[in-house]
Amino acid sequence: MGIKAAHYAAALAETRRxxxxxxxxxxxxxxGGPAHRYLESLRRDHALSIHGVGLSLGGPSAPAAEDLxxxxxxxxxxxxxSFSEHLAWSGLPRQYLNDLLPLAYTQESLARVVRHVEATQEALGRRILIENPATYVGFTDSTYSEPDFIGEVVRRSGCGLLLDVxxxxxxxxNHEFDAVRYLHELPLQATGEVHLAGHALKTDRAGRPLAIDTHDGPVQDSTWHLFRIALQTTGRVPVLIEWDSQLPEWPALMEQARMAEQAMNDGARETHHAHG
Amino acid sequence: MRTADYERFARALCDADAPLPDGLCAPGHATLADRFAVYRNNVHVSLVEALAEGFPCVRAQVGDEFFRAMARMHVQQHKPSTPLLTHYGELFPDFIGTFEPASTLPWLPDLARMERAWAECWAAADAAALPVTALRTMNAGELARCRFTAHPAVRLVRSQWPIASLWEAHQHTQPDLGELDWLAEDVMLTRPQHEVLLQRLDADAARFIEALLQGESIETAAGRVPQVDAGAMLGFMLDNATLLEIRR
Structure with a gap:
């Protein structure tokens, strides 16, 4: 469950953990201040993972020592x-653009991302997870496919995968590729966490579908379907429901968490039948 | 991607008139501009939203549509320097002061300064405030010469406009601005019980508190504003987590 200030009270009162x-x-x-105070009280009863959005590991320069x-x-x-970050960049030094921006997948950018991930793991004293991105444009210079690039980052740096279904x-x-094939090309054995969220579906001026990663509604059927396929390889994993804007009431969020749990239980049963 | 490529990409994001960066692709080239526009939109809308969250009272004063247009112009001129968006908006009050369409609401920059101070108070470091008992053992001479360091969360905003009354009016769903006296008001923000507390001060109290927060002695502060009851003011400050330590 992603925790937002609007849900502090409901989360504190929640009995189904x-x-x-x-x-x-x-x-x-x-x-300091009230936000830390709420987090301290929530932390007493819940495990906590931290998700970074601003380290810009795909950016031109390494994260600053003081930021790490x-x-x-x-x-x-x-x-x-757990600590996770994105395969993306989010601005230039002293100019933060508050978005997860795409990068070309080349030998050069691979070496740079690996250096940045290694520096981060060194500074944080732990293995981190890297999230596969949602993108709207690609780069003609790219020589790696996205899953191959992520596979190399995982292999060379030893980091894990945050699988965002x-x-x-x-x-x-947006790029008209086969989602199931992409999924199987990812280093799924390195999955340390899964993110599930909703997206918005539009069409561009050429009439082609354009999906936007909005996190503003329930998880769509296509995503649940792909999640169930992923579970066949990953097995049971920590799953996070990301619902960041147009926040629902707390019970609607809990219902999404229940559906994720159901998918994992079904997956475990299928695996059990398959083996025995 | 070299540094120059990142810079070109960033420039094209910030300036809607800049050409798209070279080397982008999408299935069907006709749609590339629409796809790049998703990033442009994300950058601007998310930063406007950050300002909307940081300045709820200014927003209520001018209405959502006006606020977003004003914030969007500011976002175009000033991007955050760090991902800590709690700190974004430092320059927004001054920007509002130069934003011509807002000039009919001359108190708006001060109201924005107060909301900025509110955010700073909210985010400031936790620290045990100087306890009420700290001054009990001092004799009159020691007390007069006593100087303090300010608690990290305390903020003072002085204005010729009724910023506290405007803020209070906007805490109700249907603010009644017709009741306002339009007198100058000063405001102190502190965190005596963890949450941010906003209190209206009269001008004399504000001058006395300001002098103490700037490190002047009780004697000097009282000399500047002889009409205040220095003992009562000091008690008020101690009760409201305004002071951190006695300066030796």
């Missing part, structure tokens, strides 16, 4: 069990 809560690192990098130190301090303060569905629509 989600397995873990996840926060965006950047929402808690300020020094700030995240290390946050991980230590809340004894978080909705991002695959979104990118598959």
């Amino acid at each position: 989600p397995a873990f809560l996840e926060i965006h690192a950047e929402n808690y990098l300020h020094a 130190a700030a995240r290390r301090a946050l991980l230590d303060r809340y004894e978080a069990h 909705n991002n695959i569905v979104v990118s598959a629509i």
